[in-house]
Amino acid sequence: MPAVPDMPEAPGRPPAALSPVSPLSVTPPSAEPAQTLCPSSALHERGQAWVWDVLEYGRPARAFVLRFDGQPRAYLNRCVHVPTELDWQPGEFLDSDKRWIICAVHGATYEPSDGRCVGGPCGRGKLQALTVMEQDGQVHWYPSRDIRPTANPATPGNPAAPGNPATPGNP
Numbered sequence: 001m002p003a004v005p006d007m008p009e010a011p012g013r014p015p016a017a018l019s020p021v022s023p024l025s026v027t028p029p030s031a032e033p034a035q036t037l038c039p040s041s042a043l044h045e046r047g048q049a050w051v052w053d054v055l056e057y058g059r060p061a062r063a064f065v066l067r068f069d070g071q072p073r074a075y076l077n078r079c080v081h082v083p084t085e086l087d088w089q090p091g092e093f094l095d096s097d098k099r100w101i102i103c104a105v106h107g108a109t110y111e112p113s114d115g116r117c118v119g120g121p122c123g124r125g126k127l128q129a130l131t132v133m134e135q136d137g138q139v140h141w142y143p144s145r146d147i148r149p150t151a152n153p154a155t156p157g158n159p160a161a162p163g164n165p166a167t168p169g170n171p
Contacts, residue, residue, distance in 0.1 A: 034140035035149050037132070043067035043139065046098040048091040050139070051077065055148045063147070065132055065139060066093060068112040072139050074132040075115055076147065079103040080125030101127070 038050045049066035054076070062077035062085060077085045081103065087093050088104035095102045100118065101110040108122035115127030131142040143149055 032143050032149075034133075034142050037065060037139045037141050040072075040134050040137050040139055043072055045070065046094060049087070049093050051087070051091055052141075053150045054143075055150055057146055058148075060150070061147075063130055063141075064091070064093060065130075065141070066112065071113075072132050072134055073112055073115075074130035074141060075101075076128035076130065078128065079105065079108050080110075080117060080122040080127065081106055081108045081120070 037052060042050055043066060045067050047067065049064040051062055051064045054061050054063045056076060063074060064077050064087070065072050065074040067073075077087065079086055082105060084103070084105050086101060086103045088102070093101045094112070095109070101112050101115075102108070103110075103120070103122070106121050108120035109118050110116065110122065110127055111118050115129050117123060117125050128147070130147060131144070133140055133142070
């Protein structure tokens with residue numbers, strides 16, 4: 001088998017030595033620069049998630065990142081069973097035991113570390129994972145070909161954060 005040549009590193013992409021936290025993304029990070037989401041300190045272990053707006057295939061959608069077992073995990077905020085947002089309160093995705101991501105509408109239950117369905121009406125589905133990584137005290141998101149930043153990426157929304165006003169789609 002021929003050796004694969006080393007690829008030069010592109011600006012805004014994670015260096016080869018730093019792999020994204022979420023190995024679940026089938027689509028590699030795009031050539032678009034990373035989007036800074038929040039300070040690392042904003043994500044407490046199994047606590048409230050950081051929520052932001054994205055475009056999925058050009059249509060508005062929401063995404064979230066939470067810290068689980070020490071790692072930031074990010075997903076599109078959409079249940080596999082029915083295309084509805086998962087959080088039962090703004091930024092609250094985990095069940096009362098802080099063990100599972102749970103859909104507020106039908107009770108579909110997902111493993112936070114990889115997004116796979118573990119119970120309820122989601123069958124054998126998985127949440128759509130987003131590539132995130134933590135570096136220099138910040139959590140960064142790497143958009144994919146299908147899930148892109150909104151037209152105004154300068155102020156990613158986090159209506160779930162205390163003191164932030166609600167934004168459209170997440171009262």
